Amino acid sequence: MSRISVRGFAVASATAVTTVGAVVGVATGDAQNDLETTASGATLLADIPVGEQAQVQTAALAQQADAIALSADADARKATEEAARVQAAQLAKEKKAAAEKAEAEAKAKKEREAKEQVASRSNPTTRDSSGFQVKGSYTVSEVKAIARQMVPASQFTCFSNIVNHESTWNYRAQNPSSGAYGLVQALPGSKMSSAGADWRTNPATQIEWGLNYMNDRYGSPCGAWSFWQANHWY
Template sequence: MLEGNRVSRISVRGFAVASATAVTTVGAVVGVASGSASSTSDNMETAASDATTLLAEVPVGQQAPVQSLSLAQQADAQAAAAESTAKKAVEESARLQAAETAKEKKAAADAQAKKEKEAKEAKEREAKERATRDKQRDASSFTAKSSYSIAEVKEMARQMIPADQFQCFSNIVEKESGWRYTAQNPSSGAYGLVQAYPGTKMASAGADWRTNPATQIKWGLNYMNGKYDSPCGAWTFWQANRWY
């Protein structure tokens, strides 16, 4: 070394490595010339080992370029991983949104289908009720007779009462008069098939209310519809109270 000049450790080590390599090379040439192949191989391995040992002793500050390269690779790997994760998150979000949209569309379609079904059923029900009403006969359409059997009176009722209400109407008449159109309550004076009280109320349906069961049926049906919405509504009340 020269006085006053400081040579870095890496420079010294580098020089040593170069010197060792040079010596090894010269030795190898000499060895080849003298036919000593084994000596040459040993010298080369020794020189390589020394060089590796010397490089391992490179100060930390001199390793910065190598470390920077490694950090850059790690950063690239992390960035790629983050990008992949973000891409998967976007795809999953899109999938969930598509599923939710499909669910909402199905719910809307089901609701529309239900609405259309209910409208169709209501229309069919109305048509059926209209057809039933058209088939029903008015009290005036029956020929007046001097007397009627219970079977005849029931048949009149079947033709005048809506089919889905007939049984309820029949239940009440059976309880009130046993289908006898001239039945009269001796204590109250209630009269006829439906035991109108007083019997004169049935005059609103026809002047022949005493002798015509059709007139009594007409009045009874109007009374039940007006007070209980239907004969079945009247029958429900009758069962709870034994009167209507």
């Protein structure tokens, strides 16, 4: 049986501990098992009174258990810190990807709107107001049909949203307070005479004027609609 010294006391045991309580392994019975400290003054288990040997062995085992527990705690802390680091890195990566995606989408939207504005300026109307037969009155459906032929398809929804809010497609609508008139509530209504003398009764004339106004001031009906949404006027 091997004799191993633990902090000045030799312990006969299959499992040994170093002089500071660290685990050094399990005795295997080979030539290296004969491990005995060479430090001067080491006391062997055989030199300890029989009544105290059990106490010394218990203390050595407790010391060994404490060392194992401390090692396990250190490993657990290390694993927790590593997991937190990995999670933080993953979150940072996801945030960066989301920011890049949002930036790319915003850029694509801006480019698309710019192209639409250019197209709208180069082709402000798909059909001139003079090409429509003048009638004594028009239904909402007829007015919308005229607008669809005059407003570029890519801009029609925006144009329609503004007209819905301004006049609900009533080409004779008049604001009693301000005097704004027509589909797009021109203020004053006489401004629309630049598109035709029949601005009071011809929705095609009003649409032509309104479309040109939106293109000139906001770049396009969609530009005007964006402004309207933010300010509730345009």
